Amino acid sequence: MQIAETFAVAAPIERVWQFITDPTAVAPCVPGCQSYEVLGPKTYKATVKIALGPIKTTFNVIVDLTAEQPPTFLASTARGEEGGKASTLTAQNELRLAADGPSATTVSYTSEVALVGRLGKFGLGIMKKKAKTIGEEFAVAFRARVEAAEANRGGTTSEVLSTDVPQAGA
């Protein structure tokens, strides 16, 4: 299934790029993200809790950055699985930034997601809506974070942000 989202951030493109390529900034914006760990310069893993009515589960996800053209393009793949491999998820993601003047940026991403296993059988339509909701919540959280940093102009990423998501094994 394809998920696509476009949203505007009131911050210069370089600032948005800085945030979007920083797992310590991105992970706390993902709804349900319980923890994350940077495994390498282009790899990190995260655990994400997802609930769909009475169905509750946690996915262990590994994200690999596969291509980048700063500050406009970022490609990544994500592989996730539920405990016991009850379902597996793979996603090919492409993210594009476009400057909308000196202090605004348009962020757009597309994600090609495949879900197999017990949740894939359940009803892809619902999962697609869930993924869309997650994407929308991410956009709201990410925009707020970047715009807050921009309002506190002069602060660097680590000064402005509190890593409110535990970082495993730093």
Add this chain to the structure above:
Amino acid sequence: MSDAIPISLTINGERRQAFVQPWHTLLHVLRDVLHLTGTKRGCNQGICGACSVMVDGEVVRGCLTIAANCEDCAVTTIEGLARGTALSPVQQAFLEVGAVQCGYCMPGMIVAATALLKRTPKPSEDQIREGLSGNLCRCSGYVKVIRAVQRASEWSDA
């Protein structure tokens, strides 16, 4: 690991006992514990009807019935329809009309048809279709199934 729960119920007129786990379905107990394998497992989701049995006089899905909840229930499966070697009228009709192909859906189909005729002894074709709407057959196209139920309903005591 939960403690097994003892249950005691009547199956095809006979008192039977079993130890079950909370998540065991009646279908599992019938087939895998009591070896009454006439009732079939199809989708295990309550859609196909292959697991249809009667509990306390009503047709239900064995795959969606929790066995531990069946204490003192009266269950009738396909094995309980004949009297000795004498087939029930519904069974006889299905044979005579030639409604059985691979046979997999038939235990559920015949139980559902039996329940239908108990509730509506002289059903119209629409009522037959409605009454059997929860039993899927991949072989027959339902034509002879419906004819079999009509034949059985013509005999006095289904």
Add this chain to the structure above:
Amino acid sequence: MKFYRPTSLKQALKVLAGDEDARCLAGGATLVAMMNANLIAPSALVSLAAVKGLAGIAKRKNGTVAIGAMTRHQAVADSDAFDRGQAMVKEAASHIGHPAIRNMGTIGGSISHADPAADYPTALVAVDATVTVESAAGKREIEASRFFTGYLETALAPGEIVVAVSIPATPSGAASAYEKYARVQGDFATVAAAAVVALERGVCSFARIAVGGCAPTPVRVAAAEAKLVGSKLEPAAVAAAAAAIAAACDPIDDFRGSSAYRLAILPTIVARAVATARQRAEQRPAEQRP
């Protein structure tokens, strides 16, 4: 996993209060299917089978019909307690699944699952039903339109279960219809519409419409109903009402229908529900076919 078979509601609520991963076992039509599909694994099953007083249909003097949570779909489908405006609730029940499912499934279980493509949620929202819920801490009532909060989500707090659903009396002369489009008979709806209308001398005096299968919850739009009241339920008015409802919808794409398809057929399903309800309202009760 533990198994409980309490003989009183109090006992059942006590277990549920103490274990947030325990689940009620009503008919099992949804719960056991989800367990079989490995989607949920409750810590305990609390069977309501032996709890007295949870099943039954009672008509009150003021015309309200109270349905106990453990009442099976077939019992609702067979009941003659409903007035003509309420009757689409029993029509909806008769559309649920198949005979075996209707012998097992319960109204409490069905609405607790809150699938917007299921039959009861749409009908109950259209008819302004009230859901009575209870926990170890007490009882409260929730309007149907506020009971369903999202896809598979309800306003039930942890430890709370549905104990009854009440259908208020409808205005004198009102009649109703439940129109369901499903690709396979007995499946969940692709799109469904429940309508209650009353007419006075050919002019609509009362209208309620809810649509299922088109959003995370049943959709009811007061502005759409307002477009019908005062009209003669002519096609243009009904189409305008359907458009107002469609604007509030956000259907999913799945094997039962794409989002675009659901929106495309919504006006027709709404029109059919309104037309059938109107036809029934215009018949005198003695002439009505059962």
